[in-house]
Amino acid sequence: MRPPTLLLVLLAGLTGACTRFDTVPLPRAVPPSVDVPEWAKDAVWYQIFPERFRNGDPSNDPTVDDLRGSWPHLTPEGWQIARWTADWYARAGWERAASDDFYLSVQLRRYGGDLQGILDRLDYLDSLGVTALYLNPIFESPSLHKYDGAMYHHVDDNFGPDPAGDRARMAAENPVDPATWTWTAADTLFLALVREAHARGMRVILDGVFNHMGLRSFAFEDVVARQQASPFADWFTITAWDDPATPDTNEFAYAGWLGVRELPELREDEHGLIPPIRAYVYASVRRWMDPNGDGDPSDGVDGWRLDVAEMVHLRFWQDFRAFVRGLNPEAYLVGEVWWEEWPERMFNARPWLEGDAFDAVMNYRWARAVRRLFLGADLEPGAPYGPSAFARELRTLYEDYPPEVNFVLMNTLGSHDTDRLASQVVNPDVRFDYRAGVRDNPAYRVRKPNAAERTTQRLILAHQFTYVGAPHLFYGDEAGMWGADDPDDRKPMVWPELTFDDEASHPLGLERPRDAVGFDHDLFAYYRTLVHLRRASPALRRGSFEVLHADDATRTLAYARRFGDEQVWVAFNLDEAPHELALDVQTTFPAAGHTPARSLVGRTVRDVLSGETARLERATLTFPMPPRSARIWMMEE
Numbered sequence: 001m002r003p004p005t006l007l008l009v010l011l012a013g014l015t016g017a018c019t020r021f022d023t024v025p026l027p028r029a030v031p032p033s034v035d036v037p038e039w040a041k042d043a044v045w046y047q048i049f050p051e052r053f054r055n056g057d058p059s060n061d062p063t064v065d066d067l068r069g070s071w072p073h074l075t076p077e078g079w080q081i082a083r084w085t086a087d088w089y090a091r092a093g094w095e096r097a098a099s100d101d102f103y104l105s106v107q108l109r110r111y112g113g114d115l116q117g118i119l120d121r122l123d124y125l126d127s128l129g130v131t132a133l134y135l136n137p138i139f140e141s142p143s144l145h146k147y148d149g150a151m152y153h154h155v156d157d158n159f160g161p162d163p164a165g166d167r168a169r170m171a172a173e174n175p176v177d178p179a180t181w182t183w184t185a186a187d188t189l190f191l192a193l194v195r196e197a198h199a200r201g202m203r204v205i206l207d208g209v210f211n212h213m214g215l216r217s218f219a220f221e222d223v224v225a226r227q228q229a230s231p232f233a234d235w236f237t238i239t240a241w242d243d244p245a246t247p248d249t250n251e252f253a254y255a256g257w258l259g260v261r262e263l264p265e266l267r268e269d270e271h272g273l274i275p276p277i278r279a280y281v282y283a284s285v286r287r288w289m290d291p292n293g294d295g296d297p298s299d300g301v302d303g304w305r306l307d308v309a310e311m312v313h314l315r316f317w318q319d320f321r322a323f324v325r326g327l328n329p330e331a332y333l334v335g336e337v338w339w340e341e342w343p344e345r346m347f348n349a350r351p352w353l354e355g356d357a358f359d360a361v362m363n364y365r366w367a368r369a370v371r372r373l374f375l376g377a378d379l380e381p382g383a384p385y386g387p388s389a390f391a392r393e394l395r396t397l398y399e400d401y402p403p404e405v406n407f408v409l410m411n412t413l414g415s416h417d418t419d420r421l422a423s424q425v426v427n428p429d430v431r432f433d434y435r436a437g438v439r440d441n442p443a444y445r446v447r448k449p450n451a452a453e454r455t456t457q458r459l460i461l462a463h464q465f466t467y468v469g470a471p472h473l474f475y476g477d478e479a480g481m482w483g484a485d486d487p488d489d490r491k492p493m494v495w496p497e498l499t500f501d502d503e504a505s506h507p508l509g510l511e512r513p514r515d516a517v518g519f520d521h522d523l524f525a526y527y528r529t530l531v532h533l534r535r536a537s538p539a540l541r542r543g544s545f546e547v548l549h550a551d552d553a554t555r556t557l558a559y560a561r562r563f564g565d566e567q568v569w570v571a572f573n574l575d576e577a578p579h580e581l582a583l584d585v586q587t588t589f590p591a592a593g594h595t596p597a598r599s600l601v602g603r604t605v606r607d608v609l610s611g612e613t614a615r616l617e618r619a620t621l622t623f624p625m626p627p628r629s630a631r632i633w634m635m636e637e
Contacts, residue, residue, distance in 0.1 A: 034354070034355035034402045034404050034405065035355060035404075036332075036359045036360070036404050036405060036407070036408045037303075037330045037331065037332045037359060037408070038330070039203060039302075039330060039332075040132075040332045040359060040360070040407075040408040040470060041407040041408055041470070041541055041542050042131065042470075042535070042541050042542075043131050043132040043203065043408075043470040044129060044130045044131050044132065044470065044471050044473070044531050044534060044535065045130070045132050045133075045134055045410055045470055045471065045472040045473065046125055046128070046130035046132070046133055046134070046472075046473050046475065047133075047134045047135075047136070047415060047416070047472060047473065047474050047475060048118060048133060048134070048135050048136065048475050049113075049136045049145075049416050049475060049490055050113050050114065050115070050117075050118065050135060050136060050138055050146075050159060051110065051111060051112075051113040051144045051145075051146075051490075052111055052113050052144075052475075052490050052491065052492050052493060053113045053117055053118055053121070053475055053493050054113055054114075054117025054118065054120060054121055054493060054495070055084060055111060055112035055113055055114060055117055056114055056115070056116030056117030056118070056119065056120045057114050057116040057117070057161055058081075058112060059161070060112075060114055060116075060157075060158050060159070060160060060161055060162075060163050061081050061110070061112040061158065062081070062110040062112065062158045064076070064079040066110075066142060066158060066163075067079075067108065067110070067142055068142055068216070069142040069148075069150075069214060069215040069216035069262075070107075070141075070142040070143035070144075070148060070214070070215075070262065071107060071143070071262050072099075072104050072107055072108070074098055074099075074108060076094045076095070076097060076098040076105075076108060077094065077097065078093065078094035078097070079094050079108065080092070080094065081110055081111065081112050082109040082110065082111050082492075084111055084112075084492045084498065085492075085498050085499060085500040085501060086500075086501050087501040087502065087503050087504055087505050087517075088483075088488070088491050088503055088505075089102065089446070089503065089505035089506060089507050090501070090504075090505045091105060091505075095108070095109075102507040102508075103437075103438075103439045103487070103507065106487050107144070107487065109144070110144060111492050112158075113492070113493075114158065114159045114160070115138070115155070115159045115160060115186065115189045115190055115193055116161070116189065118135075118193055119189075119192070119193050119196060122193075122196055122197060122200060122202075125200075125202070126200045126202070127528070128478060128524070128527065128528055128531060129528060129531035129532045129535055130202065130473065130531065131201060131202055131203065131535070132202060132203040132204075132205070132302075132470075133197060133202055133203070133204045133205070134205050134207070134305055134410075134472075135204070135205070135206055135207060136207050136416055137149060137206075137207045137209055137307075138155050138156060138159060138190065138206065138207075139151060139152050139153075139154065139155060139156060140154050140155070140156045140157065140170070141156055141214055141216070142214065142215075142216050143214070143262075144490075145416070145490075147207075147209050147212075147214075147263070147307065148212075148213065148214025148215065148216075148217075148262050148263055149209055149213050149214055149217060150213070150214055150216045150217045150218065151170075151175055151217065151218055151284075152208075152210075152280070152281065152284035152285075153175070153178075153181055153283070153284040153287055154166070154170055154184055154186070154187060155184065155186035155187050155189070155190045156186060157170075157184065157186055158186075159186050159189075159190070160184060160185045160186020160187070160188075160189045160190075161185050161186075161189060162184075162185035162186075163186075165184075165185060166184035166185055166186050169182050169184050170184065175218040175219075175280075176276070176279075176280055178283045178287070181287070191291055191299065194299065194300065194301060195299065198298070198299075203302040203303070203332070204301050204302055205301060205302055205303040205304055205305055205332060205334070206288060206301050206304055206305070207304075207305050207307055208285070208304040208305065208306050208307065209307040209308075210266065210273065210281055210306070210307070210312060211257060211265060211266060211307060211308045211311045211312050212256070212257040212263040212264060212265045212266060213263075213264060213266065214262060214263065214264075215261075215262055215264070217264075218232075219232035219235045219236075220232070220235075220236060220264050223235070223236060223238070224252065227241050227242055227252075228241055234267060234274065234276075235266060235267055235274075235276065235277055236254050236255070236264045236265065236266065236267060237254060237255035237265060237267055238252075238253070238254045239253045239254060239255065240252060240253040257308065257311070268312070268313055268316070270313070270315070271313065271315050271316065271319070272312055272313035272314075272315050272316020272317070272319070273312065273313075273316050278316070278319075281320075282323055285304070285320075285323070285324065285327075286327060288300055288301050289301055289324065289327045289328055289331065290327055290328075297327055297328035297331070300327075300328070302328070302330070302331060302332060303324075303328075303331045303332030303333055303334070303359075304324070304331075304332075304333055304334075305334050305335075305336065305362075306333065306334070306335045306336060306358070307336055308336055309335035309336050309337050309352065309358070309361075310335075310337045310352075314351060314352065314357060317333075317335070317352065317357040317358065318356045318357050320333075320357075321333060321356060321357055321358070332359050332360070332408070333357070333358045333359050333360075334358060334359065334360040334361060334362060334410050335349065335352050335357070335358040335360075335361045335362075336361070336362055337349040337352055337358075337361045337362075338361070338362065338364040338365070348365075348400055349361040349365075349400075349401070350400050350401060353401050353402065353405045354402070355402065359405065359408050360405060360408045360409045360410055360470075361409065361410070362410045362412045362415070362472070363397075363409040363410055363411045363412055363469060364412060364432070364433075365397055366394075366397055366409070366411055366467075366469070367411075367412055367413050367414075367432065368432055369390060369393040369394065369397065370413065370460055370463065370464070371424065371428075371432055372385045372389075372390065372393075373385065373386070373387065373389075373390040373557075373574070374456060374459055374460045374463070374574065375424065375425060375428035375456070376428055377424070377428045377429070377430075377431070377432065378431050378432055384552075386550075386552035386555060387550035387551060387552055387555060387556065387557035387572075387574075388550045388551075388552050389552075390550070390557065391547045391550045391557070394467075394545075394547075398468070398545075406468050406469060407468060407469060407470075407541075407542060408469070408470055409468075409469040409470065410469070410470055410472045411464055411467065411469040411470060411471050411472055412472040412474075413460065413464060413472070413474075414474050414477065414489070415472075415474050415489075416474070416486065416489060416490060417433065417485075417486065417489075418432065418433050418436065418485060418489065419433075419436045419437075419483065419484045419485045419488070419489055420474065420476075420477060420481060420482050420483045420489050421457060421460065421474075421477055422448075422449045422453070422454075422457055422477065422480070422481065422482035422483075423445075423446075423449075423482045423483055423484055423488075423489075425449055425453045425454075425456045425457050425460075426445050426447065426449050426453055426482070427444055427445050427484075430444060433485065436484060436485035437484050437485040437486065437488070438484050438488065438507050438508060439507070439508070442508055442510065444484050446484060446488070446503075446506060446507070446512055447482075447512060447513050447515055448482055448503070448513075448515035448516075448517075449482060452628075454523065455628055456628070457523075458523075458526055458630070459572060459574070459628065459629075459630050461526070461527065461530055462530065462570070462572070462609070462630035462632065463570075463572070463630075464530075465530040465531070465533065465534050465540070466534075466540055466559075466561060466568065466570045466632060467545070468545050471530075471531075471534065473527070474489070475493055476491070476493050476494055477527075478523065478524050478527035478528075479493070479494045479495075479496075479519050479520055479523070479524060480494065480518075480519065480520025480523045480524075481493075481494055488507075494517060494518065494519050495519060496518075496519035496521070499518075500517035500518060501517065502514050502515060502516055502517060503515045503517050529608070529609070533608055533632070537561075537566065537568060537634070538563040538564065538566055539561040539562055539563040539564075539566040539567065539568045540561055540568060541563075542563050543561040543562050543563035543566070543568070544560075544561065544562050544563070545559060545560075545561060546559060546560045546562075547559045548560055548569070548583050548584070548585070549571075549581060549583060554573070554575055554577075554579045555573065555574040555575040556571070556572065556573050556574070556575065556579055556581060556625060557571070557572045557574070558570065558571040558572070558581060558583055560585065566635070567585070567634075567635055568632065568633065568634055569583060569585060569605070569621060569631075569632075569633040570630070570631070570632050570633075571583070571623075571625060571630065571631040571633070572625075572629075572630050572631075573625035573626065573627060573628065573629050573630075574628060575627060575628070576627050576628065577627055578624060578625060578626050578627055579624075579625045580622065580623070580624050580625065581621075581622070581623060581625055582620055582621070582622040583620065583621045583622075584619065584620055585616065585619055585620070585621050601616060601617065601618060601619065602615065602616065602617075603615070603616045603635060603636070604616075604635075604636045605621065605633040605634060605635055605636065606633070606634060606636050607623075607631045607632060607633055608632045608633075608634055609630060609631065609632055610631070613636070614633070621633065
């Protein structure tokens with residue numbers, strides 16, 4: 001059943017440096033097909049990179065043979081599991097022997113993160129308040145990131161309790177005949193994780209990587225071995241076959257994702273993935289969404305994050321949505337649609353968000369607007385950008401998508417594909433996901449954020465958790481972790497009970513400050529406050545949005561969120577000087593049959609960040625704003 005449409009009001013009549021914005025409905029109807037899951041409006045997302053979250057079962061740790069088929073295709077003598085608490089940039093002896101290049105040898109590291117580690121920390125996630133988990137790929141794969149899947153119907157054996165037994169079970173199957181599939185120990189443990197998450201009120205979605213597979217995929221290995229005689233010969237785009245009559249061993253060639261040979265692309269026709277691949281993908285998706293095969297999806301995953309989605313034909317995603325929603329009408333589909341022409345022009349994901357493909361995308365467009373305002377990042381030299389430009393950009397972003405979609409967008413500030421939020425704050429001069437790695441940019445500051453930079457991070461978070469859409473956290477951001485782009489954003493999770501070495505090394509051998517590494521309890525408490533605030537507030541999860549004030553001269557911004565009788569007013573002072581704001585809140589009070597003055601005058605409001613209170617006088621909320629501060633005002637009962 002299609003949920004009722006919530007009217008989101010945004011900015012209108014933007015003129016001058018400081019403007020009062022009138023509330024107007026946006027002139028666009030919602031297509032009848034737009035039907036987003038209601039639960040996704042209430043989600044607070046937490047993204048887990050499994051290999052780096054927690055090693056809960058050392059008995060299943062990878063061996064050097066498990067690396068076979070993944071870049072950089074080395075088997076170093078003396079290889080061993082990396083020490084979880086070591087200085088990230090300090091290299092073990094076997095790493096130095098393998099290569100002089102940190103960024104090559106680091107790809108050989110394995111830390112042993114697994115599903116048991118996630119299970120062991122569900123209570124931690126519950127205490128933080130997150131309501132939805134997004135797991136990077138968990139399916140069988142030789143790499144640390146697992147975007148080079150060997151198959152889609154089994155969890156990686158090193159994520160479960162019986163790697164050797166699981167490999168034997170998988171070897172006995174026909175991978176394209178679901179009737180032969182069994183449940184491995186890793187599969188069973190994952191389903192236990194889903195049950196435990198659901199018991200805590202958390203949803204779980206998986207990363208679906210359906211554009212490409214890996215060198216060790218069952219289909220690709222068969223093609224390499226049997227060439228044109230392989231039944232999977234048409235699964236990939238082979239540009240040159242081996243000629244047995246010639247001694248040349250380098251004749252075999254194929255199309256890889258963005259030319260990467262470790263990621264052979266799956267074949268498509270005008271309808272997307274060709275029928276045999278589609279059948280395999282559908283069977284795998286059904287397996288994880290309805291494990292018991294009884295038509296009850298409650299014991300399965302709650303949706304999918306679809307990798308490099310714009311590189312798979314839209315027609316496939318339209319069919320995929322129909323298939324997935326047939327399994328679970330409340331399933332959530334979020335696409336990764338942002339690479340095209342990045343960063344010169346942000347890619348508009350509207351074609352995927354018409355109600356017949358995805359419910360949402362990872363909202364990197366919003367993240368870039370946030371970076372522009374709070375960091376002065378991603379701007380052309382000398383280009384002005386203040387609160388009024390930010391307000392205009394928010395309106396543009398909203399208008400690009402059907403209104404209901406805006407409430408379920410995954411508002412992402414950093415992920416496994418970008419430098420972490422804390423390091424973005426330290427490096428505002430580095431464009432988003434463009435030369436954001438240290439090897440490409442030796443001037444990148446690898447250090448820990450200082451106190452002023454942590455204040456900026458807090459300001460950004462105050463906006464993230466009070467804006468329209470579902471906030472997304474990348475594992476460890478709440479613990480204070482920092483790191484440049486891949487692979488430095490994938491450090492082992494900093495847990496409070498562990499003692500970590502200082503981070504004192506530099507990947508390029510340059511000078512750097514010595515930084516203590518440890519769990520940041522104060523920052524965690526701030527994240528937790530914002531998470532629980534959003535969970536408790538219908539206005540922040542589902543409410544209208546109205547900019548009340550945007551002043552470029554003072555760098556102050558204020559907006560209102562409203563749902564029913566609940567009001568929330570959010571204000572920012574991004575300036576180095578204090579300012580006083582006087583917000584006219586009269587037009588934000590919606591109660592039919594009540595005069596705004598009678599209902600608001602004399603009421604007390606409290607800033608949930610500082611605990612300070614203020615009174616509404618004549619429908620005006622007046623309050624001081626210290627330098628570089630945020631206020632989140634809520635009505636006291």
